[in-house]
Amino acid sequence: MSQTDTVSRILDAAEVLFAERGFTETSLRTITTTAGVNLAAVNYHFGSKKELIQAVFERFLTPFTGALAAELDRRVAAGEALTVEGLLESLYRVGMGSLAEQGRDPQRFMRLLGLAYTQYQGHLRRFIVSRYGDSYRRFAGLLAQALPGLDPVTFYWRLYFMLGATIFTLSSYDAIEAILREDFGAPSSLPETLERLVPAAAAMLKVNSQ
Amino acid sequence: MSQTDTVSRILDAAEVLFAERGFTETSLRTITTTAGVNLAAVNYHFGSKKELIQAVFERFLTPFTGALAAELDRRVAAGEALTVEGLLESLYRVGMGSLAEQGRDPQRFMRLLGLAYTQYQGHLRRFIVSRYGDSYRRFAGLLAQALPGLDPVTFYWRLYFMLGATIFTLSSYDAIEAILREDFGAPSSLPETLERLVPAAAAMLKVNSQ
DNA sequence: GGCCATACTAAACAACCGTTTTAAATGTTG
DNA sequence: CAACATTTAAAACGGTTGTTTAGTATGGCC
Numbered sequence: 001m002s003q004t005d006t007v008s009r010i011l012d013a014a015e016v017l018f019a020e021r022g023f024t025e026t027s028l029r030t031i032t033t034t035a036g037v038n039l040a041a042v043n044y045h046f047g048s049k050k051e052l053i054q055a056v057f058e059r060f061l062t063p064f065t066g067a068l069a070a071e072l073d074r075r076v077a078a079g080e081a082l083t084v085e086g087l088l089e090s091l092y093r094v095g096m097g098s099l100a101e102q103g104r105d106p107q108r109f110m111r112l113l114g115l116a117y118t119q120y121q122g123h124l125r126r127f128i129v130s131r132y133g134d135s136y137r138r139f140a141g142l143l144a145q146a147l148p149g150l151d152p153v154t155f156y157w158r159l160y161f162m163l164g165a166t167i168f169t170l171s172s173y174d175a176i177e178a179i180l181r182e183d184f185g186a187p188s189s190l191p192e193t194l195e196r197l198v199p200a201a202a203a204m205l206k207v208n209s210q
Numbered sequence: 211m212s213q214t215d216t217v218s219r220i221l222d223a224a225e226v227l228f229a230e231r232g233f234t235e236t237s238l239r240t241i242t243t244t245a246g247v248n249l250a251a252v253n254y255h256f257g258s259k260k261e262l263i264q265a266v267f268e269r270f271l272t273p274f275t276g277a278l279a280a281e282l283d284r285r286v287a288a289g290e291a292l293t294v295e296g297l298l299e300s301l302y303r304v305g306m307g308s309l310a311e312q313g314r315d316p317q318r319f320m321r322l323l324g325l326a327y328t329q330y331q332g333h334l335r336r337f338i339v340s341r342y343g344d345s346y347r348r349f350a351g352l353l354a355q356a357l358p359g360l361d362p363v364t365f366y367w368r369l370y371f372m373l374g375a376t377i378f379t380l381s382s383y384d385a386i387e388a389i390l391r392e393d394f395g396a397p398s399s400l401p402e403t404l405e406r407l408v409p410a411a412a413a414m415l416k417v418n419s420q
Numbered sequence: 421g422g423c424c425a426t427a428c429t430a431a432a433c434a435a436c437c438g439t440t441t442t443a444a445a446t447g448t449t450g
Numbered sequence: 451c452a453a454c455a456t457t458t459a460a461a462a463c464g465g466t467t468g469t470t471t472a473g474t475a476t477g478g479c480c
Contacts (some may be wrong), residue, residue: 006427021330024234028468038429043469045427117382118328120231153396157379157406160386164378165371165414172327176370186363196367200414204375207413216457238438248459253439255457 007045009035015056015104019111023053023119054127057116060099060109061128065135067098072142084146084202088162091139092194107173107190114171147205155205162201169197217255219245225266225314229321233263233329264337267326270309270319271338275345277308282352294356294412298372301349302404317383317400324381357415365415372411379407 013035017026028049032039046052071090075082099106116124144155169176173190181187188196223245227236238259242249256262281300285292309316326334354365379386383400391397398406 022232022234022328024232025330027466029466039468040429040470041427049468114328117378118232118324120235153390153394153398154406156390156393157386157398157403158410160379160382161375161407161410164376165374168327168374168378169367169370172370176367180363180366183366184363188363188367193367196364197371199417200368200371203417204410204414207409237436239436249438250440250460251458259438 006035006037006041009037010042010045010052011056011059014052015059015108015112018053018056018115019108022115023049023121028052050121050123053121053124057112057124057128058131060104060112061132063102064095064098064109065132068094068135068139072138082142082146084143084205085198087139087143087146088198088201092198096191096194107170110167110170110173114167117167143205158205161204165201165204166197169193216245216247216251219247220252220255220262221266221269224262225269225318225322228263228266228325229318232325233259233331238262260331260333263331263334267322267334267338268341270314270322271342273312274305274308274319275342278304278345278349282348292352292356294353294415295408297349297353297356298408298411302408306401306404317380320377320380320383324377327377353415368415371414375411375414376407379403 010031013031014026017031017034020026028042029039031052032042042049042052046055068091071094075086075090080086095109096106099109116128140156140159143159144150144152147155170190170193173193177188177193220241223241224236227241227244230236238252239249241262242252252259252262256265278301281304285296285300290296305319306316309319326338350366350369353369354360354362357365380400380403383403387398387403
């Protein structure tokens with residue numbers, strides 16, 4: 001078994017288990033037996049559990065922010081007008097696309113993002129902000145430009161409202177979808193849900209502005 | 211030290227520590243030393259850690275849902291027209307009021323609510339749904355009535371968007387407020403934030419309907 | 421083929437976890 | 451005051467945690 005095999009097997013198992021149960025609730029022994037590798041391999045390759053957690057986030061956030069930057073570059077270069085709806089669509093489409101093309105589950109990453117915000121892991125928040133803060137600020141800046149005349153403080157609060165609606169809903173997508181399917185017999189696919197989310201989030205951002 | 215003293219001292223400490231770090235990350239030893247009681251007191255009075263978690267939620271959800279029901283009764287009896295904004299205001303006002311009058315921190319409960327959704331604690335979700343599901347369904351029903359003509363599936367997705375925006379934002383209120391105060395020098399009080407949240411959430415619920 | 425860095429493994433480590441047990445203290449009731 | 455049930459206390463329980471150690475295997479390079 002080559003090194004990359006062991007490393008990525010650990011990352012694959014950790015990604016799934018962390019998203020399912022959280023970080024503290026997932027032991028290294030569960031991860032390594034799921035991955036079919038030795039317990040000590042985690043500390044050997046990653047150093048510690050904290051660094052493994054960061055590596056899991058790095059593996060999906062780096063391609064994601066890269067693809068988002070490319071998408072924004074493309075639209076800016078093409079001289080397209082960046083509307084609120086257009087920016088949200090870009091964000092969600094890149095989120096679905098850049099991960100789906102690796103054959104991995106987009107909503108698993110939403111769960112991980114939600115955990116990054118809610119779990120008690122100071123190192124994770126610091127890691128993400130220092131590594132991906134620029135991507136976040138660029139997107140926020142473009143979104144603010146699409147909402148001229150809006151008070152900055154109000155804009156940022158609404159940005160957090162929007163992030164909350166997105167992360168919260170998509171990270172519990174399976175559970176919510178199951179409830180609605182049982183109550184109304186109408187299944188909602190993830191793309192359909194995002195099509196519902198875009199206008200709703202845009203309306204929240206735009207209310208009483210312009 | 212009387213029994214009620216020990217019990218409520220444990221609940222007080224557990225409430226704060228759970229909200230800060232989550233359930234798994236908070237040990238019974240940390241709780242009991244913070245509360246100044248013996249370690250075994252938790253198992254003696256509550257049975258287990260799971261039941262302590264449920265007791266923490268029960269102590270704030272029961273007064274809250276009771277006050278919300280009274281508020282809704284009052285407005286229905288007065289024949290008031292229940293608008294989307296009015297219902298959201300009732301929800302938030304009761305949330306602030308019923309807890310603040312006990313001298314306890316409202317946003318701490320938002321953090322706990324957020325944890326109840328995101329943490330891996332099946333028993334908690336079951337406990338809350340079975341105990342407070344009726345309150346939730348009544349509020350959701352009144353909100354749906356205030357949005358006539360809206361497709362039920364779309365309504366429920368938007369309800370989750372709204373819950374996500376609320377719980378996510380308010381559970382991280384301290385952190386967000388600190389960032390905005392540093393960047394803009396403009397502090398935002400919790401009531402001010404809720405005044406921003408009501409129209410934003412209402413716009414999200416109402417877009418393209420009526 | 422010998423060498424060496426890299427990769428892996430099994431075993432043990434100390435620390436911490438929730439829970440239980442046993443005994444002492446306390447309060448209540450007849 | 452005596453008898454009882456309730457509450458508190460100290461100590462130990464078995465189990466799990468992340469991490470480390472020491473030794474073995476592996477694969478490329480001179």
